[in-house]
Amino acid sequence: MSDALFATLQQLLGAAHVHSSDEAAQYLTDKQGRYTGQVIAAVHPANTEEVAAVVRACVALKAPIVVQGGNTGLMAGATPDASGRSVLLLLDRMNRVRQVDTDNDTLTVEAGCILQHVQDVARAAGRLFPLSLGAEGSCTIGGNLGTNAGGTAVLRYGNTRELTLGLEVVTAEGEIWHGLRGLRKDNTGYDLRDLYIGSEGTLGIITAATLKLFPQPLAQATALLAFDQLAQAVAFLSHARAGFGANLTAFELLSADCLALLREQFPDGPQPFKGASQPWFALIELSDNHGEQHAREAFERVLGEAFEQALIADALIAESLAQSEALWLLRENMSEAQKRAGRNMKHDISVPISQVVAFVAHTDAVLQQHFPGVRNFTFGHLGDGNLHYNVAHPLDSTVEAHMAQYAELSAMVHDSAHAHGGSISAEHGIGQRKVGMLGRYKSAVELDLMRRIKQALDPHNLLNPGKVLEVQP
Amino acid sequence: MSDALFATLQQLLGAAHVHSSDEAAQYLTDKQGRYTGQVIAAVHPANTEEVAAVVRACVALKAPIVVQGGNTGLMAGATPDASGRSVLLLLDRMNRVRQVDTDNDTLTVEAGCILQHVQDVARAAGRLFPLSLGAEGSCTIGGNLGTNAGGTAVLRYGNTRELTLGLEVVTAEGEIWHGLRGLRKDNTGYDLRDLYIGSEGTLGIITAATLKLFPQPLAQATALLAFDQLAQAVAFLSHARAGFGANLTAFELLSADCLALLREQFPDGPQPFKGASQPWFALIELSDNHGEQHAREAFERVLGEAFEQALIADALIAESLAQSEALWLLRENMSEAQKRAGRNMKHDISVPISQVVAFVAHTDAVLQQHFPGVRNFTFGHLGDGNLHYNVAHPLDSTVEAHMAQYAELSAMVHDSAHAHGGSISAEHGIGQRKVGMLGRYKSAVELDLMRRIKQALDPHNLLNPGKVLEVQP
Structure with a gap:
């Protein structure tokens, strides 16, 4: 089956754009080096029609499809599993700017565009595309959309979700939803756009987006x-x-x-x-x-x-x-x-701004009680209630001994965020790293609603399986 | 069956809060007097648990449920059909302000709150809740959420969608999703919030919301x-x-x-x-x-x-x-x-702002060609690309003769909006008035995605059937 699919993909895209697991090794380990996967093939389609054709070929043989942008995510949401059954979809060839519309203050770009390039194109048109984050030199707008990226300008301009007017998406059946609308108001049915944004490639494959531009501040x-x-x-x-x-x-x-x-x-x-x-x-x-x-x-x-x-x-x-x-x-x-300074435990939490003081006081105290001497390096986007609540080893202990306690310590931090009305992942998403934690913090009702949506849009669980949501086969 | 359900509802809510079709006549005709329905009962639950109990009672007997706010909608989305099989859910008793959080700049209110009351509560707290529209003295925030209401401040503050951080929703099974989060950033799964907003009561019943507040301008x-x-x-x-x-x-x-x-x-x-x-x-x-x-x-x-x-x-x-x-x-x-001045044909369209000039020139010309002498009264929210493109009768003709041509004339206006990359309903929604038009302007792929979501969240098609989307039984 794998060989047949590999050959089909070569026919669809040309042999130069289809690589084996060995050839694609650079894409198969997540940024932090925690997860490594194997694939049938890593493919680089040239356009949306080719993405759709790849999906149809994969569906026909029930091969899972994992889409990856700049591989800068912290939750390993774009790293395939080790089964070697998946196809990795890389959109680096889909990096065109389709339209700059300054009267409408919109920009339509393909998913493979690097974020910094999108910022540059906006600036060249005398406009601001405000999404800004550490990885902007290598992350792609497709990855930003898939994870609803946040960053340092959310206070004023919102997350990627709030910066997006329209999407083009390849569905789990390999059909194309042409939703590249440049409209500020459109109340004609269900909000598919926001369902795909932040779904980390598990409901559909975002191939292009129409984004909001703003005036450049003087x-x-x-x-x-x-x-x-x-x-x-x-x-x-x-x-x-x-x-x-x-x-x-x-x-x-x-x-x-x-x-x-x-x-x-x-x-x-x-x-x-x-x-x-x-x-x-x-x-x-x-x-x-x-x-x-x-x-x-x-x-x-x-x-x-x-x-x-x-x-x-x-x-x-x-x-x-x-x-x-x-x-x-x-x-x-x-x-x-x-x-x-050495590895530490990172937590990307958010709470209502009115709960920030209580959250920090409570969590600091609980950690000192259970892990005396740990050192807090707390920083982040206070305007969004989003703290990077990072915890380093006690000076009288080692990094290794500290990191071995990740599960217990992190659970305390996440429990505290949850108890203060907060989220265990403010801007980094769920990926595979936090997928096992959701059951502790989401109600059965919410998980059931999410599963129904996943089942409705990806009935064979072929889109980025094992990420965001655990689905029973 | 109807009698049994009526009795059950009386037991659940108390007889004072359950009315017959005759007693509830004021709620059974839409604002513009175009549609009149019949119901088994009109009920006024006191709280979310009672809403959930009503839904479960209706589901058990397969009675459709129509939720209505201030009955100010223009698409008759809150008017039950004439079959007399439905239960009308009125949330006027659910009008409490649950929380004002000025540090977090949020307000949590129940769905039955009148919009103007929400504005007043925000102002009393020294804050602005910016949603503002003509019907604000009688429409409810639940209705605003159900239709993703727009209004005159969208240019700066966005639609109702952009003003909402969290929701409480009763599902089609009569379960409660507690999603009243006051978070600016939360990337932990699918965006249920935005799926419910704008779904006009067809996917779930919004019972409360956590809304964003802003500084009061000086x-x-x-x-x-x-x-x-x-x-x-x-x-x-x-x-x-x-x-x-x-x-x-x-x-x-x-x-x-x-x-x-x-x-x-x-x-x-x-x-x-x-x-x-x-x-x-x-x-x-x-x-x-x-x-x-x-x-x-x-x-x-x-x-x-x-x-x-x-x-x-x-x-x-x-x-x-x-x-x-x-x-x-x-x-x-x-x-x-x-x-x-007499009735005219109203069109609530939006186009990209860069297409406004071309849209108006083209549409005006097409209408004069086919309906010589019609008079345009075009106004609206240019900053959102949203025009109320209204068309009055020629002075040498009558209102009645003009209104008889609604289907043909409106199709030309909507075709033109669509051809200019626009929407046939910018802020008024679909309801029952425009439900038959969607097939002309949405692709089969998009309609199929919408139907899958409807099927997933409301498998028996009991929530506001016949609105937004035509579902085959």
Whole structure:
């Protein structure tokens, strides 16, 4: 069967675009090196019709289909299983920009476009495509759509879901849904678009999207703020939202321990607030449609009021683009700083913003009780209630001993997020890493609804099986 | 069977909350008086558990369930059929505000809350709930969710879908999905929320929602602008989006014929631009988080640039709240002005903004060719590409003769919207009025996907049958 399918795929796409497992090894291990799969073939279709033909060929032989973008996901959602029964679908040849429509403020791109390229195309048209995240130089817009990627601009512009007007999708039967609509309003039936977004390739294969564009801000202003306590940061967030309105485009929290780690791992990097005693900091960004001076005045007004009302302890306002970039470098270096310091346990949780203080206090305390000495490196998108609640080994223990306790420790963090009305995966998705955890946090009713939808749209469970949802054969 | 179900419902809810068809006559005809239904009973459950119990009782006897909010819909989506086999579910007793969370900027309300009450509760908490539409004094948030209502603030804040974080839903089996999450980011499975929103009660019954709140703007500025041609208005929209950013909160188009109709029907009302020769006008609103003076300066700057670049022909800036209200009255009176002038054919279409000019030119010409003398009253939400493309009878003919041609004329308008990449229902939904039209504009693939979802979530077709989608028994 495998040989027959391989030959069929070669006929459909040309031999140059169909590779064996051995030839495709670079795609078969997830970014973090936790999972490695095997496939019948890895294929690179040139267009939507070829994707549909691949799906039909796979369906005919009941071969599962795994779609992969830039392979930057953290949940191994794009890594096939080890059975060797699957076909891996790579959309790197589908990287065309189909339309730039500045009057409609939309961009239609194929799924294989690298996110940074999409940003660049928007900028060249005098517009902003605001989705922005660490992996933007290698992740694809198809992957962003499949996982409903978040990032640092969600506070103002929303997740990938909110940035998308239309989709083109190949169904589990290998048919094409032409849903590339550039409409702000369209109430003509069920919202298929949002069902596919975030479904991680388990309901259909997204091949293209029509995305929203925004005006390019004329100026941006950045500041790093210090807070005497986390509750002060939450109160300031409300103040800033009221004072800046939609011009508040980032609100990134960093604990004092995060800043210390950055100083330690990047001794030549920026060292703001060195010696400061505050436990929490936030990087905020203001975008302005008028200009530099206007942005600066807004900053002075709103931060001035905040000082008067004791909503911030200290503030460092970037006076130049270079200073602004130095402040952003702190946030951008967090991933690398942690990597250099050795592995730690990452948790991508969200809670209602009103629960952030209670969540952190409770979870910190529970962990110290059960795992004395563990060190928290908590940072993230406070404006979205999304914290990267990362936990490193006690200094008197080893990374290995710490990581061996992943299951118990993570369950405590996730239980706490859940108990505070939160989510165990704010922006990273479920993939295969968290698929076994869903049963603990989703009700039987919700899991049943999800299974019904999966069964309805992918009755043979051929689209990315084993991801998002456990389906009984 | 009917008698048995009536008795069961009385037991479940108390006799005072279960009414016969005759007693419930006020709920059985749609707002426009086009459809009248019959029911076994109209019931007023007190809470979500009672809704679930009603659904289970109906399912046991295979009685369809129609949910109705304020009965303000234009597509008769909440009117039961004439078979007398259905139960009408009225959620007017479920009108509690469950939570106001200002730190999280969310509000949790039951589906029976009147939209204006939701706005008022937000305002009392110092926040804005931006959904705003003509029927806000009597429509319910449950109805807004069921139809994904739009309105005049979509340009800035989005449709009801974009304003909703979480839902509580009673399923077709009478189970409760507790999805009232107040999270900005949550990527843990399929997007059930958005599937229920806009499904017009055909997939589940929305009983409560967690909604987004926004800062109350400190100031608002209004202007009525005149354009030499429609293309100029579209070009100015881009300019205004760039110059005002998210502070541009309304962009409502009115044709010169609309202004003339308003003058005719409201001779004591405001008469701006009387005698002006421009064919198109737009009411724009700017919201500001700083203050009056700041808003005025932004207006002067952006409108000044627009004059220099010949993007507007004339402008009337409201100098006081009274003047602002007078300008808004024009837009708000459009519905009543048309009613006073006699019935006309209403079309709630949307197209990409870049297609608005071509759509209007093409459709106007086609109609004049086939129905000489018909009069266009085109207005709507240009910022969303959503036009109320309304067509009145020729002056040398009668309303009755004109309305008799609804099917042919509307098909031309809808065909044109479709040909321009648009939608035949931008914000009014499908209900029963447009259900027969979908087959003409949706592909077989899309209709099949919708039917699979309907079948998966409502296998016995008991939830609002005959609405949105035609399902073969």
